[in-house]
Amino acid sequence: MRRTDSRQGQSKVKFDFQDAAILARRETFRQKATIWDNLHKDTTFLDDLQEFSNETSAHGVKFIFESPGRIIRTVFFVFMLFMVSYALYTIGAKIVFFLTLPTGTQYTVVVSDKTNEKVQGIKFPTISVCSLNKVKKSYLVASENKLMKEYFEIVDRYNVKILEPLVKRLNDSEDEMSTIKNFTYESIIENGGPLPDRLVKCEQGNRACKNLRVFQGDGAGSRFTMENSMLGRCWRVNPDGILRGKMGDYGALKIGFWADVQDYSRRTADQETHGFVVAFHDNETYGSTMFSGYLMSPGTYYRVGLKLKKMNWNKLKEESCNASVGRTTYGSYNEGSCVLECKDRSLNDSCGCVNILPPENNGKYRPCTLMEWASCGLSHYEEWYKNFTDTNRENPVCECDTACEEIIYQPDISTSAISQEYADSIEQPVQGVLQYWSNEELNISYSNSEDILSNLMVMEVLFTSMQEVVVKETIVYDWNDLLSDIGGVLGLFLGASTITFIEFIIFFIVSVTKRCCKTSATRWLS
Secondary structure, eight states, X not given: OXXXXXHHHHHHHHHHHHHHHHHHHHHHHHHHTOTTGGGGSOOOHHHHHHHHXXXXXXXXXXXXXXXXXXXXXXXXXXXXXXXXHHHHHHHHHHHHHHHTOOEEEEEEEESOSSTTOXXXXXXXXXXXXXESOXXXXXXXXXXXXHHHHHHHHHHTTOOGGGOHHHHHXXXXXXXXXXXXXXXXXXXXXXXXSOOGGGEEEEEETXXXXXXXXXXXXXXXXXXXXXXXXXXXXXXXXXXXXXXXXXXXXXXXXXXXXXXXXXXXXXXHHTSSOOSEEEEEEOTTSOGGGOSOOEEEOTTEEEEEEEEEEEEEOOTTOTTTOOTTOOOBTTBSOOHHHXXXXXXHHHHHHHHSSBSSOOTTOTTSOOBOBHHHIIIIIHHHHHHHHHHHTOTTOSSOSSOOOOOSEEEEEEEEEEEEEOOHHHHHHHHTTTHHHHHHHOBGGGTBOOOXXXXXXXXXXXXXXXXXXXXXXXXXXXXXXXXXXHHHHHHHHHHHHHOOOHHHHHHHHHHHHHHHHHHHOHHHHHHHHO
């Protein structure tokens, strides 16, 4: 019993000591939990700041007040002042860098737009092919086009100094030249350009394009269309962009064109080269906007390996692209369509017309008549061209931004001469067509394999890969990076955190309020 009583007594004493320790800690905590008590008292701001520095999470501040000796406190004050200044400088630099929206380029290879699905075909580009023979000899020498020939051979020189006599003749009602002044300049391009049937070959996988499923039935797309441009009348193959194919020879598209070299007009025949200008582009744009066309000559077989690349520039960064631009009269916006629209606006503002209507005009412009083009349009176009190509000009004539999204077909072109054996093998099968295209009166005669080699151009278009390369401009320094850097600077140089900022903000608000209106501060703290 005594042992039990002794143990109970010891336990009781032990618990008394524990209770006393707990009460002591609670009292200490209660006393220490009165960080804001001084705000109820008539103390100075320095007293409040000293009390606050003992309890704030930025532990370095308290050494300014508690270090032994004035010299050490001064050293700590100067050191803290330097750290704060450097931290503010670093944070400011980070914020400025963040506001510049720094970007980087991200390359992504896309196999298919659909998850867990292998791509069955890749979209072929629209292929624009423009003959270098802008207006045929057979059109100009026709008796009914005698005046057109005279007019065209003057204005096509693009020399404004020789236009004045022509304008006088167009204005003279007694001159027969005045009878054509209301015809449009575009009508010469459209009626005198190459005929659609000079697209002599179109096949994919040894099947003629007209027999392909995508070009058959109601609502099917067109194999090709014709469009007018400043280069002349052009073919637009796969205009709806519905043709697809495998990579390599399995999905290759073969198209052939007849150059009609013997039907070249005098203005074309004396040029350095004959043939076609070819551009590969998305169906939402037009070949006239592609200023980097490829020259292809008759008598040559071209093998074109394409890679599909999609460019996506960051829409948030004005220096990268302009997200506000929409569709133009030349299809989807690109720098080429912007330049042509700039040219059309300038012509329309000065002359009230344009030389060639844009593909998606929709009534916006009207075509220049022969009189308007000779008296105003050509001279103004020459002035616009001179100003546009002036690289030393301070104010640009056309301010064109980069499109935020663009589809590019990158060609890798190899060539080979069309073989004599191939020309010999098709000579007889195409003899009827050659005779139909011949014209003895104009000294145009197509009859043998030599004529085939002088006029036929064949192009094989294929994809070197089924993959699409997506180039995306991304922000490389975002909010997360900025906050991480700010937190790192504050932690390293000041030992501070987000909580520290909250503490300082509350302290200064309440401290200022206390001195401005003591009663309100006391009520707010209560």
